[in-house]
Amino acid sequence: MPRKLPALNADNRAFWQGGERGQLLICHCDACARYVHPPGPICPYCASFNVAAIPVSGKGVVVSFTLNYQAWTDELELPYVVAIIELAEQQGLRLLSNVIGMDPLLVHIDMPVKVSFLNIDDVWLPLFEKDQ
Template identity: 55%
Template sequence: MTRKLPALTPENSSFWQGGKTNQLMMHFCRQCDRYFHPPGPVCPSCASDAVHPKAVSGNGRILSFTVNYQPWAKDLTVPYSIAIIELDDQQGLQFISNVINCDPETLSVGLPVKVCFEQHDDVWIPLFEVNQ
């Protein structure tokens, strides 16, 4: 599938390139001791600029998901899933991704997943697989 790649910035490059070393990098605030996503120059909780990228476990659970059957592009294989993943490292630390390498019909809320990466040029897209 052709993916539209993000523009790399000083704030987000660790997130998009962490897969090179098989690490899911999230921004972490030293002031309030919390991860946050999407990455940015200041913490959304306390407004501190004492933030830096830090690796997380990459393990999480599906909070919600949908299965798409519409081939929106000619190179898009259907069905595919879009899921909200909450990482085990911190309650509320979540983002949207795809769950791959499984039948989308077998997904369920609460299903454990783990990160994997798909490389496109100098970007590593964080995707998830069922963690058995």
């Protein structure tokens, strides 16, 4: 069974397809200078409609994680890491993702990570791997 893919729309298309160019695109409000995730047409901080997706560094840290031993899809090797990643650009700017490319038992809180992308059809899933 393949991964479930998001339904693309005008609000989230940049986030899910930025990986095609190797970019993690996060909505940013020009009015209050805050990043907004998940993507949406209005800033939840100041209610401005002046929100657009812009590239971020793709760097962050693991703030929480769990090791999952349930095989929801055939391509996931057990165990796999489901993590909350806080991006470097803004305190509290967090994504739910997977940490890949390393022994899952070595993942830890405050571990520096960087984005990588898994392309499936017209979606580039942002995944994270350990950063030097």
